[in-house]
Amino acid sequence: MIKRPKYAILADKLIKNILETQQPTNTRFFTEKELAHKYSVSRSTVRAALSELEDLKLIAKAKNIGYYVTYEPVQYDYAHFYSFSKLDMPAEQAPTTEILLFTQTIPNYYVAQMLHLAQDEPVYRVERLRLLGHQPVLFEKTFLPAERFPALKRNELVKNSLYDLLATKYQLKIKDGAEEFFASLINEREADLLDLRVGSPCLKIQRLAYDIFERPFEFTITTAPSRYFAYKVPLTKDV
Structure with a gap:
């Protein structure tokens, strides 16, 4: 022994x-x-x-x-679509969302390419702060093609999850998506929002989601501080 x-x-x-x-x-x-x-x-x-x-x-x-x-287990299964607002958490850590920005704008070249848009085609830009209890844990910037989702309202996103809203109001059917992770550092604005120091380590997550016709409908950039964020990816052995 x-x-x-x-x-x-x-x-x-x-x-x-x-x-x-x-x-x-x-x-x-x-x-x-x-x-x-x-x-x-x-x-x-x-x-x-x-x-x-x-x-x-x-x-x-x-x-x-x-x-x-510093331990706070916020784990997501990134092999499947998830809804932050539907996370199963204790009552004192109930997930909530603050919408910091909701506007129509012209996307930058990168966002337009991701969503297969001409650069003069407008998008909704939605910035959301995700909280567990009163603690901010994620900052998200989401871009949606404005022409595909006409008359989208800010207050609708306050009351509903994004995917539920798009499915019910626009009959959107989600097929799949892809996410890319890379290491980064918290910038000044993110530090202020997430109550962290500038330069703290984080993960940046870029998510591109597709409908059943293989058309991209959502591009989201998430800032996930390492203090709160963990994820698991299953590994399989080739036979």
Whole structure:
């Protein structure tokens, strides 16, 4: 039987404490002194255990503040379409959306290419801040061809999920889509919206969705801070 070091045993206890009690993100975690006293171990053992938790992104350390909880499992199955507003979360973390911008505009060249539009064809530009409880966790910029969805209203998006609205009002039938992920850093505006520091790591996700006639109808760019975001991709072995 392999004997586990003290710091690993302590790390397990601390991990279970965070996961089982579901401590809210950004709440204060124990100090090294408190943990050493509580578990009757040395400060060096505590530091090694806390390092394990930092590697797992369960906690982080801030200067003059100490350790705080960073764990918040927001996971999506990106092999399927999902609706943020329909996430199954505890009542205190109920998903909500703030619409920051809703306007018709002329797309830039890249967006026009993605949606198979001429550059002078207007699009709806919708910017949404996604929150769990009162904590902002995602920032999305969505572009929709205006000609395909005439008379789309801002208040309709407040009351309905985008896909439900397009399906019921415009009889849209979704076929599939594709998403591309790449690492990036939080810019100044995103930092202000997501309550993070400029330069914090994040993932950028570009989603292009198609209807049953293979026509692109939605292009969305999502900023997903690494603090809140995780995703799983199934891997299969070629036979």
